[in-house]
Amino acid sequence: MALRGAVRAARGRWARPLSSAVTPAGTGDTIFALSSGPGRCGVAVIRASGPGSRGALQSLTGTPEIPPPRVMALRHIRDPQSAETLDRGLVVWFPGPRSFTGEDCAELHVHGGPAVVSGVLQALGRVPGLRPAEPGEFTLRAFRRGKLDLAAAEGLRDLLAARTEAQRRQALRHMEGELGRLCRRWSRALTQALAHLEAFIDFGEDEDVEEEVLRQVAVTVRALERDIRAQLRDGRRGELLRAGVRAVIAGPPNVGKSSLFNLLCRRPAAIVSPMAGTTRDVLEVTLDIGGYPLVLSDTAGLRHATDPVEHEGVTRARARLSQADLVLAVLDVTSVSPTPVALGAALAALEPPPGVPCVLVLNKADLLGGHGRSPSVTCGATPVTLLSCHTGQGLPELLEVLTQQLVQLCGDPLSGSPSLTQSRHSRHLGACAAALARFGRGDSGDSGDIGDSGDIGDLAVAAEQLRLARRELGRITGQVGAEEVLEIIFRDFCVGK
Ligand code: GDP
DSSP: OOHHHHHHHHTTOOOOOOOSSOOOOOOOOEEEEEOSOSSSEEEEEEEEESTTHHHHHHHHHTSSOOOOTTOOEEEEEEOTTTOOEEEEEEEEEEOTTSSSSSSOEEEEEEEEOHHHHHHHHHHHHTSTTEEEOOTTHHHHHHHHTTSSOHHHHHHHHHHHHOOSHHHHHHHHHHHTTHHHHHHHHHHHHHHHHHHHHHHHHHHTTSTTSOTHHHHHHHHHHHHHHHHHHHHHHTTTHHHHHHHOEEEEEEOSTTSSHHHHHHHHHTSOOSOOOSSTTOOOSOEEEEEEETTEEEEEEEOOOOSOOOSHHHHHHHHHHHHHHHTOSEEEEEEEGGGSOOSHHHHHHHHHHTOOOTTOOEEEEEEOGGGGOTTOSOTTOOBTBBOEEEOOTTTOTTHHHHHHHHHHHHHHHHOOTTSSSOOOOSHHHHHHHHHHHHHHHHTTTTTTTOOOOOOTTOOOSOHHHHHHHHHHHHHHHHHHHTSSSHHHHHHHHHTTSOTTO
């Protein structure tokens, strides 16, 4: 190995270390907004953040006396110009940096009537130096002051949007910075490996810097790549849970697809009719099934349609089916033979996308008479549920099967390492793993196997791969390249958050 040559070639070619954080905002203005939801409510929370918060609090309470930090105090809230009392409410003073944004913050908890809220907001607008906040601006300021990283800000946004228990759990873990911590741990290991490699490049000819160092670096990088690939193998679980699992009800016409849709969403959202071919548009509703979000679609019956409108409905049904994460295949129990082979053939005729899990629903069980067919109907690995949309028989079993499928697809948001909830997380982590895989291939780009001898090829190239890998981790937390994604991340926040 031409190690010495590689050392010499690499000298002086290493990049500067990552800057530790995005520069804090230099904004001197103070923002305010209603942070609780709009509309009539018992208590409304109005927040201000920035250097003028203290003055604003003094102006609106009509006294220079500020309550002790983080202690609620009852005050009259006044218009600073007319001195008219607008309300009597609780005020809280959060001096920076121990506040949500890291800046001086004040909160006014007032009665939630629209006239009170608009009166207080107008009064704040009359305080010099204060202006209404943009959507997500409080969180953006918190990010810029290092109170939360980008992945945690995404977690906060998801927490505000969470509709189900599992979504809330996942979002909370992210908001509490678990993914950021994991990325920083990997990043620290990479930084250390890089430091050792750079020391070797610089001082490799000295007696006391052994080639053993290189072997250790290689071991660390291999272990990191393994961990990161394991995280990526977790699939799209986190993204599925955040966005909702797309489930499509598919089947021949008149088997009860719309009836099942209505039964699951507990309202007559879809038209049910004995005439085949009534459903043409794709109907969609988001449901909470066992704490997991299910985005359920009712589609046109899959058959050869001659009517052009129905034909379009079937085309849309097929398109929706091809994007499904889960298929609810519905058949009329009176028109299929209950053998695994016959059920398998009926299921295959629907052409569910390969690899996508299916649940087979045998509907109209009430027509079987008596207690319905024996529950031992099977169809390979596909769960089969006997149901009657008319009587509700079999609904608890179907909900149980659906919950199991959702758990399989989304995982338990409380166990294991934090899931990747955004496509950008997987993208950066994938790029990080790819850079680590290139480590050790040298310029030749061959095998990538790093021998125990510590032969890692061109050291300068290897070091550059570690820097690239570290940069990709930094992108997840916003340590690197945050400005490019800030707008995308913060545009979904509401005003006041
Ligand atoms: P789709 O065309 O597959 O969406 O089926 P629909 O939901 O429109 O139902 C077609 C017909 O089957 C309607 O007359 C429904 O009342 C009837 N139907 C649906 N579910 C059941 C059921 O569980 N039992 C019985 N007996 N009839 C049902």
